[in-house]
Amino acid sequence: MIYTITANPSIDYVLRLKELVPGEINRTNNDVKLPGGKGINVSRILNELQLDSTALGFVGGATGSSFEQLLKKHHLQTDFTQVADDTRINVKINATEQKQETEINGGGPVITDTEKQKFFDQMKKIGQGDVVVMSGSLPQKVETSFYLDIAKMIQKNGADFVIDTTGQALLDTLPLHPLVVKPNNHELADLFKTDLDTEQDIIDHARKLLEQGAKHVLVSMAGDGALLVTKDHAYKANAPKGTVVNSVGAGDSMIAGFVGTFMKTEDPIESFHQGAACGSATAFSQDIAVKEKIDEVYQSINITKLS
Numbered sequence: 001m002i003y004t005i006t007a008n009p010s011i012d013y014v015l016r017l018k019e020l021v022p023g024e025i026n027r028t029n030n031d032v033k034l035p036g037g038k039g040i041n042v043s044r045i046l047n048e049l050q051l052d053s054t055a056l057g058f059v060g061g062a063t064g065s066s067f068e069q070l071l072k073k074h075h076l077q078t079d080f081t082q083v084a085d086d087t088r089i090n091v092k093i094n095a096t097e098q099k100q101e102t103e104i105n106g107g108g109p110v111i112t113d114t115e116k117q118k119f120f121d122q123m124k125k126i127g128q129g130d131v132v133v134m135s136g137s138l139p140q141k142v143e144t145s146f147y148l149d150i151a152k153m154i155q156k157n158g159a160d161f162v163i164d165t166t167g168q169a170l171l172d173t174l175p176l177h178p179l180v181v182k183p184n185n186h187e188l189a190d191l192f193k194t195d196l197d198t199e200q201d202i203i204d205h206a207r208k209l210l211e212q213g214a215k216h217v218l219v220s221m222a223g224d225g226a227l228l229v230t231k232d233h234a235y236k237a238n239a240p241k242g243t244v245v246n247s248v249g250a251g252d253s254m255i256a257g258f259v260g261t262f263m264k265t266e267d268p269i270e271s272f273h274q275g276a277a278c279g280s281a282t283a284f285s286q287d288i289a290v291k292e293k294i295d296e297v298y299q300s301i302n303i304t305k306l307s
Ligand SMILES: Nc1ncnc2c1ncn2[C@@H]1O[C@H](COP(=O)(O)OP(=O)(O)OP(=O)(O)O)[C@@H](O)[C@H]1O
Pocket: 184, 219, 220, 221, 222, 223, 224, 225, 226, 237, 238, 239, 240, 241, 242, 244, 247, 248, 249, 250, 251, 252, 253, 254, 276, 278, 279, 280, 283
């Protein structure tokens, strides 16, 4: 079973308007509310790929109930930890004429020690053959070692994990050998406090994450495609041409495509191909991509061996 952990899920309130003028009253042309959060997006893509997963995380208050209501129509298997404080609302603003996407993400609910303990207790059921995908920010009063603590707990029982976070929290988990990590090119540069000007620079620094323990490194590069770096080789996936509608969740979709396919095939190249298809398909969709779009985009992705 694949478990996704979204410690800080959200209602994504996606607003479309022609132009965003800060400091003025702006009115939208169209708006939608989506069940959001990185792990939730991963579970939704897995569902599209007909792969089972269980979504875990902290959900609470009136916004938590709306979030669960929004999620219902996607028929995901969930086992959320109920908390007293409110699930956050994240605002995503697509200014179509400016071709700009602005995101304002809330801090999330305060999680009490008892609620956290309830969550940790759930980790006991995860074991051999399971993969846990942990991603996204942490809600308030949750210590930065949260993902590391979980990785240690589940690994003791023989489960694998995937982590999509940034900075020191990511580096700390590498010695535990995550199945895959997926910084984008900017996050990778920040990790090493440097600029990465060429593809070779990116590959060299991705390789440092392998040296520190990651089993596979994906580097997503938005409209420039993505790289897969393994111990011996580096591969590139092109970003197919298409109209970007809402790229929120493209990175999560890429992880879902990679992990879901890897669980079935153990083939990193095919997993990369499917991951890239899921990422671009979501960028070309208003919401997280559906299977038909993923299958269509898959046909226009080529994987090239760079070294
Ligand atoms: N404009 C685009 N055109 C085609 N493909 C895209 C585009 N944007 C994203 N993708 C695909 O999706 C992948 C993941 O996107 P991106 O690099 O934006 O991830 P991210 O920074 O983690 O995003 P997010 O945090 O919003 O999910 C890219 O590597 C690429 O394959």
